[in-house]
Amino acid sequence: MKLAELEDQPSFALLGPGFGGSPFLLLRDLRPASGADPLLVFARFEDAGAGALKLAAATVRPCAIDLDDNPQPLDLVLAAPDYASQVGQIREAIACGDVYQVCLTVRALVEQARGAELLSLMCRRGVPRFAAWVRLPDGSEFVSASPELLFETDGRQVHAEPMKGTASPSSSGVLEASEKDRAELAMITDLVRNDLAQVCRQKTIRVANQRRVLKLPYALQTVSDIVGVLDDGKTALDVLAALHPGGSVTGAPKQAALAMIGQLEPDLRGAYCGALGLLTGERAVFSLLIRTASRSAQGWVYGVGSGIVYDSDPQAELEELRVKLGALIASSAE
Amino acid sequence: MRVLFVENHDSFSLNVVDALPVDRQDVVLRPGREVARDLGSLDGVDLVVVGPGPTDPARAGIVGVVQSAVLRRLPLLGICLGHQALGLAFGAKLIRVAPVHGKQSAITFSRSRLFPSFVGRQTMMRYHSLALTGIAAPLHIIAQTDDGIAMAVEHESLPMAGLQFHPDSFASPRGKELIANFFECLK
Numbered sequence: 001m002k003l004a005e006l007e008d009q010p011s012f013a014l015l016g017p018g019f020g021g022s023p024f025l026l027l028r029d030l031r032p033a034s035g036a037d038p039l040l041v042f043a044r045f046e047d048a049g050a051g052a053l054k055l056a057a058a059t060v061r062p063c064a065i066d067l068d069d070n071p072q073p074l075d076l077v078l079a080a081p082d083y084a085s086q087v088g089q090i091r092e093a094i095a096c097g098d099v100y101q102v103c104l105t106v107r108a109l110v111e112q113a114r115g116a117e118l119l120s121l122m123c124r125r126g127v128p129r130f131a132a133w134v135r136l137p138d139g140s141e142f143v144s145a146s147p148e149l150l151f152e153t154d155g156r157q158v159h160a161e162p163m164k165g166t167a168s169p170s171s172s173g174v175l176e177a178s179e180k181d182r183a184e185l186a187m188i189t190d191l192v193r194n195d196l197a198q199v200c201r202q203k204t205i206r207v208a209n210q211r212r213v214l215k216l217p218y219a220l221q222t223v224s225d226i227v228g229v230l231d232d233g234k235t236a237l238d239v240l241a242a243l244h245p246g247g248s249v250t251g252a253p254k255q256a257a258l259a260m261i262g263q264l265e266p267d268l269r270g271a272y273c274g275a276l277g278l279l280t281g282e283r284a285v286f287s288l289l290i291r292t293a294s295r296s297a298q299g300w301v302y303g304v305g306s307g308i309v310y311d312s313d314p315q316a317e318l319e320e321l322r323v324k325l326g327a328l329i330a331s332s333a334e
Numbered sequence: 335m336r337v338l339f340v341e342n343h344d345s346f347s348l349n350v351v352d353a354l355p356v357d358r359q360d361v362v363l364r365p366g367r368e369v370a371r372d373l374g375s376l377d378g379v380d381l382v383v384v385g386p387g388p389t390d391p392a393r394a395g396i397v398g399v400v401q402s403a404v405l406r407r408l409p410l411l412g413i414c415l416g417h418q419a420l421g422l423a424f425g426a427k428l429i430r431v432a433p434v435h436g437k438q439s440a441i442t443f444s445r446s447r448l449f450p451s452f453v454g455r456q457t458m459m460r461y462h463s464l465a466l467t468g469i470a471a472p473l474h475i476i477a478q479t480d481d482g483i484a485m486a487v488e489h490e491s492l493p494m495a496g497l498q499f500h501p502d503s504f505a506s507p508r509g510k511e512l513i514a515n516f517f518e519c520l521k
Contacts, residue, residue: 097464098388100435183436186459190346190436190503197348202358207504252435253345256388310433310463 001026002066003116009135013040013057014065014119016131018149019278019285023127024065027057030137041240041277041286042136045269049244052237052275053136068120074113076302076325080106084314086264093260094310101187102251102260104317105305107267108325110293113300118143118293121328125217128327130287132276142271143300144292145327147216148223150246150275151239153284156230158239160196162188162248163214163290164307165222166320175213175220180311182222185211188307189224191247191254198242200228218326236284240275246288249273251307270294272303291327302328337361338379340369342387342394342415346461349502350385350413355514366396373402381409381520384416386500390428390464391419409493409520411513414462417496421466421487424473431483433463438505441485446476448488448495449515452508458485459503466498493520 006012011030017023027040036056043052083106090102110118119133122145130146149161165181167174175181193205205228214221230239249269251257271294277286293302304324306317335356341347341363351361362379366387369375376382382403384396391397394415400423403410412420418428439460443452456477465483469475476495477486488495495516501509 094433094435095430095463097390097462100388100461179437185436186503186505187436187461190349190459190500190505193352193504194345194348197352202352205352210504247345253343253388255343255345309435 001063003068003119004114006133007114007116011135011137014133015278016127016129018129018287020280020283022062024063025060025278026063027060029058030055032137038278038280041237041275041279042134043240043244043275044271045245045249045273047274049241049275052240052244055137067123068117071117071120071124074110074121074329076108076110076329078106078108078304078321078325080318080321083318087308087312087314087317089264090260090308091310091312099256099260100252101184101307101309102257103249103305104261104308105265105269105273105303106321108302108304109299110302111299115141115143115295118300118328122291128291130276132287134276140271141295142289142292144276144287144289146287146290146292147214147221148248148288148290150286150288151243152286153230153236153239155282158196158200158228158230160192160226160243161223162192162226162246163221163223164188164248166306166323167220168323169215169218169220171220175222180309182211184307184309185222185224187252188247189226191252192226192243195243195247196226196228196239199230199234199238201231204229219323236277236279236286240277240286244275245273246275248307249288249290249305269303272301273305291324293328335360335380336378338369338376338382339363340366340382340384340396340399340416342366342385342396344385344387346500346502347385350383353502353510353513354383355510355517366394366399370395370398373399376402376406376408379408381411384410384412384419386414386416386461391415391422397422404492404494407492411516412496413502414498414500417487417498418464418466420494420496421469421473426466426469426473428464429467430463431465434460435463436461439479439499441477441479441499443477443486446488448493448519449476449486449512450519451515452512456508457506458499458501458509459505460499462498
């Protein structure tokens, strides 16, 4: 199927291989529904997980797609005028004990682009695990190249995979050796254990991997693996309510970090840093919507962020944001 | 056994609860400010765990909870913010130190009454940017970092102890054992 054919559809969700497609799953004509199989679930960053939008589709089918042959390279400029001062405010809040880490995000604007172009740019060096292009019944729309699993469930088993720690792909060994990146991930690993404890049987949560490296075309990232056994009666939607918004995009403690984000970031994140999931039979998979562009009146807004800790240096954090822009700025510029 | 867990808006609270050597059903969670307003919630409790959290014990409003537990001679384990609250209740002061969040440290334990199985060096996870200073009898420092920051205290006669580090973290290998050691000493 040609990707551009979707441009005329009123509502759809094109979901990448991590959601179970081969390589993609196409859900057409979405409508709100309390139950359906499969069920598509979406929560904006600001939504409570318990208030997530649930959608059924008129048709669901696996499909392969033809990417746009020559998507135009994008000229993205980060809008981060107060960035150094914001990092300073977070470091001072950390020093006086108010917070331990805050995920601070900024936006880049793409004035003119079609969704098909954006997804083609994101996929041309390999389809991201949670690639997605979604147009909701209310007309809102986003394109995602997320590599991050918020969580998955299979029967009573639950697995979360928070991502924290980034380096450019050419910097072999630097990420593994970074104590700052190790601490950022460890903090969120402990936070996710805590959040899972709301829905898991006592003393079943364990860290299966403390730290492993994911190699993406434009970045190296570190993740941990946390597993547990769900309490009787708990469903994937309960897990979403417990985990969303994911700790890797808030910081810790979550409540204090969210309050700082509310003070420092001028714009809502919306779909960016939200959650997108598919429930199929006994299984559920939710991506955390990082590397995501949302359509707005001005164009597409692409968010990038990083965890600010006491050891953070504003210049180094900005460099990390540029690495993350690489999900959208394809190889022609390299 | 009935345990009161004093919760302080932290994202690690349930890790502490899950690390306690008791059944989840035996633990009642209540926000610290609420317990401070209603000290009657300490009635009928066998043990108080004052949990971790942001800000400092005075701003979190929980020093009075520790003072009330002292008057009732209730067993009390303070973790991170709770450890700092225990120190403040006995006249110690809080100072800023170089923030350490999500990092392990080697911590040296001396012989203690409430953690008898722990002597010598242990690896524990730390999350704090404030620390106690001016710790004096009846509290005693029973563990510290190599650079001399107090990491654990115990009362010389009451069943009360504080841990500045996080025994509940996945990166504190013998953390759960340490908590269990405290519970065993109360028997």
